[in-house]
Amino acid sequence: MAHAHTHDAAHDHHDDHGPAKGIGRWLFATNHKDIGTMYMLFSLLMFFIGGAMALVIRAELFQPGMQLVDPMFFNQMTTMHALIMIFGAVMPAFVGLANWMIPLQVGAPDMALPRMNNFSFWILPFAFTMLLGTLFVPGGGPAGGWTMYPPLSQQLGDGFPMLIFAVHLMGASSIMGAINVIVTIMNMRAPGMSLLKMPIFVWTWLITAYLLIAVMPVLAGAVTMLLTDHYFGTTFFEAAGGGDPVMFQHIFWFFGHPEVYIMILPAFGIVSEIIPTFSRKPLFGYDAMVYATASIAFLSFIVWAHHMFTVGMPLAGQMFFMLATMLIAVPTGVKVFNWTATMFKGSISFEPPMLFAISFLFLFTIGGFSGLMLAIVPADFQYHDTYFVVAHFHYVLVPGAVFSLMAAAYYWLPKWTGHMYNMKLAKAHFWLSTIFVNVLFFPQHFLGLAGMPRRIPDYSTQFADWNMISSIGAFGFGLSQLLFAYIVFACIRGGEKATDKVWDSGRPHGLEWTLSSPPPYHSFETAPEVK
Amino acid sequence: MAHATTTHAPSEKYYVPHSSPWPLVGSVSLFLTVGGAAMWLNHSNAGPWVMTIGFAILLFMFAGWFGAVIRESEGRLYNDAVDRSFRMGMMWFIFSEVMFFAAFFGALWYARNFSVPWLGGEGTRALTKILRGDNYEAAWPTDGPGDVGGDFDVIPAFGLPAINTAILLTSGVTITIAHHAIKSGSRGVLNVFLGLTIALGFLFVYLQGMEYVEAYQHYNLKLTSGIYGSTFFMLTGFHGFHVTMGAIMLLVIWFRCLKGHFTPTHHFAFEGVAWYWHFVDVVWLGLFVFVYWL
Numbered sequence: 113m114a115h116a117h118t119h120d121a122a123h124d125h126h127d128d129h130g131p132a133k134g135i136g137r138w139l140f141a142t143n144h145k146d147i148g149t150m151y152m153l154f155s156l157l158m159f160f161i162g163g164a165m166a167l168v169i170r171a172e173l174f175q176p177g178m179q180l181v182d183p184m185f186f187n188q189m190t191t192m193h194a195l196i197m198i199f200g201a202v203m204p205a206f207v208g209l210a211n212w213m214i215p216l217q218v219g220a221p222d223m224a225l226p227r228m229n230n231f232s233f234w235i236l237p238f239a240f241t242m243l244l245g246t247l248f249v250p251g252g253g254p255a256g257g258w259t260m261y262p263p264l265s266q267q268l269g270d271g272f273p274m275l276i277f278a279v280h281l282m283g284a285s286s287i288m289g290a291i292n293v294i295v296t297i298m299n300m301r302a303p304g305m306s307l308l309k310m311p312i313f314v315w316t317w318l319i320t321a322y323l324l325i326a327v328m329p330v331l332a333g334a335v336t337m338l339l340t341d342h343y344f345g346t347t348f349f350e351a352a353g354g355g356d357p358v359m360f361q362h363i364f365w366f367f368g369h370p371e372v373y374i375m376i377l378p379a380f381g382i383v384s385e386i387i388p389t390f391s392r393k394p395l396f397g398y399d400a401m402v403y404a405t406a407s408i409a410f411l412s413f414i415v416w417a418h419h420m421f422t423v424g425m426p427l428a429g430q431m432f433f434m435l436a437t438m439l440i441a442v443p444t445g446v447k448v449f450n451w452t453a454t455m456f457k458g459s460i461s462f463e464p465p466m467l468f469a470i471s472f473l474f475l476f477t478i479g480g481f482s483g484l485m486l487a488i489v490p491a492d493f494q495y496h497d498t499y500f501v502v503a504h505f506h507y508v509l510v511p512g513a514v515f516s517l518m519a520a521a522y523y524w525l526p527k528w529t530g531h532m533y534n535m536k537l538a539k540a541h542f543w544l545s546t547i548f549v550n551v552l553f554f555p556q557h558f559l560g561l562a563g564m565p566r567r568i569p570d571y572s573t574q575f576a577d578w579n580m581i582s583s584i585g586a587f588g589f590g591l592s593q594l595l596f597a598y599i600v601f602a603c604i605r606g607g608e609k610a611t612d613k614v615w616d617s618g619r620p621h622g623l624e625w626t627l628s629s630p631p632p633y634h635s636f637e638t639a640p641e642v643k
Numbered sequence: 644m645a646h647a648t649t650t651h652a653p654s655e656k657y658y659v660p661h662s663s664p665w666p667l668v669g670s671v672s673l674f675l676t677v678g679g680a681a682m683w684l685n686h687s688n689a690g691p692w693v694m695t696i697g698f699a700i701l702l703f704m705f706a707g708w709f710g711a712v713i714r715e716s717e718g719r720l721y722n723d724a725v726d727r728s729f730r731m732g733m734m735w736f737i738f739s740e741v742m743f744f745a746a747f748f749g750a751l752w753y754a755r756n757f758s759v760p761w762l763g764g765e766g767t768r769a770l771t772k773i774l775r776g777d778n779y780e781a782a783w784p785t786d787g788p789g790d791v792g793g794d795f796d797v798i799p800a801f802g803l804p805a806i807n808t809a810i811l812l813t814s815g816v817t818i819t820i821a822h823h824a825i826k827s828g829s830r831g832v833l834n835v836f837l838g839l840t841i842a843l844g845f846l847f848v849y850l851q852g853m854e855y856v857e858a859y860q861h862y863n864l865k866l867t868s869g870i871y872g873s874t875f876f877m878l879t880g881f882h883g884f885h886v887t888m889g890a891i892m893l894l895v896i897w898f899r900c901l902k903g904h905f906t907p908t909h910h911f912a913f914e915g916v917a918w919y920w921h922f923v924d925v926v927w928l929g930l931f932v933f934v935y936w937l
Contacts, residue, residue: 132661132662136662137662139664139667140662140663140664140666140667141662142659142660142661142662142663143659220657221656221657221659222657222659224728224731224732225728225729225732226659226660227660227663227665227666227708228666228732230663230666230667231665231666231669231670233666234666234667234669234670235669235670235673237670238670238671238673238674239674241674242674242677242678242681249685270681270685272684273680273681273684273685274678274681277677277678277680277681280677281673281674281677284673287736287739290735291732291735291736291739292732294731294735295728295731295732295735298731299724299727299728299731300657300724300728325735325738325739325742326738326739326742327742328739328742329739329740329742329743329745329746330742330743330745330746330749332743332746333743333744333745333746333747333750334746336877337746337747337750337873337877340866340873340877343684344866344867345792345865345866345867346866346867346872346873346876346877347786347787347791347867347869347870347873348750348754348870348873348874350787350789350791351758351762351787351788351789352787352788352789352791352869353786353787353789353791353792353869353870353873354754354758354759354762354785354786354787354788354791354869354870354871355754355758355787355869355870355873356753356754356757356758356761358758359750359753359754359757359758362749362753363746363749363750366746366749426766426767634659637656
């Protein structure tokens, strides 16, 4: 701590600073690149922990009957897998990318509020220590699903307050991270960079950050009510006192639906950066992309009840939420069309980021279509809580959000490290991932349509074949990701020197390519001029 | 913005602190605070102690972090761009607070318009009532078909709550006078009216505490009084907590004013706290109308 005081005191000239020595560089970090790196490595760790839980689930479901784990533990795995992947893997990975790329892309020296930036990161390891700790206390981890619906979630043992407080901590982290992103974008842009000249990744993160600030506090409120219902005798979610368990679902999904767009809008931004580079054409319909993103964000606030069509709500409500949900297909369609049009007549090359982006385009669209099917109220009555829903959201989250993260890593890794990675291995990783992700999730559509319920450790024998195939895909996909970790760490340690532009032939567009690879410790000491 | 009254020119560069221990200290303190609270709720004897230690470290963190920021600010390390970042950050923070309260106002709205009428058999929910087999008539205020917490009376809006409304609105005026004073450099007026605002703030909290005692002792209105008690105490309780925080923040700003901090053009901390104060004021108006009055 004496360390920091000396810096606080004598701080008039600080141009010459490189990174601090030793562990202090990471513990007391204020540098957006260091914090971004920590975010992404943390998310990679959580990706493997959450992935291991998914493999427990798929191992148990490999065959009908109970073989490996008891049902209670199975339910803990489904719940924890979701919480860890959403709050620990996907969201921090995007925040890590925002940390690395937004100052580079808007021409800023760092994030606007550097200390708070580190606060939002360092809360996370503690929050997830608490969340994972629930597995080791009496009563075990949360087992009622990541949505924490009462009264089931209230039956958790000693892990209950730990779950609630872990969610509070994650929320605080997200809100601070989002405030930092918005302020950096609104206040730190290089002179001349008007809003509609911002890189599209910056735009998507601006809107995502707005969503985060709007809905994370609502989640905090919802879980606070769970806590007081459990320990302090309130009756928000108990009919005897005039409350309603369904009220929780409304409040939760008011958070939850924008939340799913929080996990996909930055992915749209990444794909919109990569496709133009490797198609050697500017992005088709930049303005339309921006407006489509904003429309999706707006619609995300008025569709939440499509997650709960079967709870019994007034017909007018079902109609409204069905039609509003279907409207989302319009701006999303604009995006898919624009990505396709960007590639049309382009001089396309297939480097690993482009491969992942194209795969994203196809597979995310499949997830979008199954989402449309789920939006239809009478059809949803049939699909609700089946494996069809599992297939749907995994298509948008794995070959959607996660593939975009892989694409981003392969796109910017040479910029970050100054080294090229092993292209052959990366392409192998791509093909393994794309093949296995479909083996893993596509059969789940059939299982769901045939009536297999989700979150159940055992199933009727007619579901056996597709479950076995799905489990084979799961292990193939999971093991393939070890390759990704190897490629990333090998690239950090060394490799062929990357040029400043990295993808010279693709003529990548944006301020980040005007800096050296790796960029200087303080990105833009003097702001560049944007014309 | 020209800094006419400052002796040295503000930094040209956007100030990026080189390193800081406070975020990590803050994370540890939050972990201990909520971890201790979780242990407490799980009936661990160590819980309150862990929580207290965590909270003490949290206070230490606030003092250290804000202390560093104040030193940097008074050292003129912050240029206008940094000032703008703080302003925007505070605005978005307040927006997040608005959304936190929105969750509880939403719960109130849902209970009054949906869950309670449905329990009374309204609309297509006739079956709800028949299946439950009691004679519950939907009404507001209510503690539900189970009469949870027993019969209670409500605090009349045009008694203490109306007085509290007047107090908070007056405090909104006094802080605005203080704001004009800081801008025109009238330090005496500033100190007096900021002090007055703080006094009104703590008076509000005190009267709110009296109201709670009254509710528990004479009205049998408790946190456990069904959905009415739940929404009443959670909304007013979180608001009261925010007023207390705001008043403490004002107090810190007041001490800084007395020490001669701030200039007519450079006083973000004052304005940030003033915005926060107006925010708790506006939330109170919502409470007065929707919780006490209607």
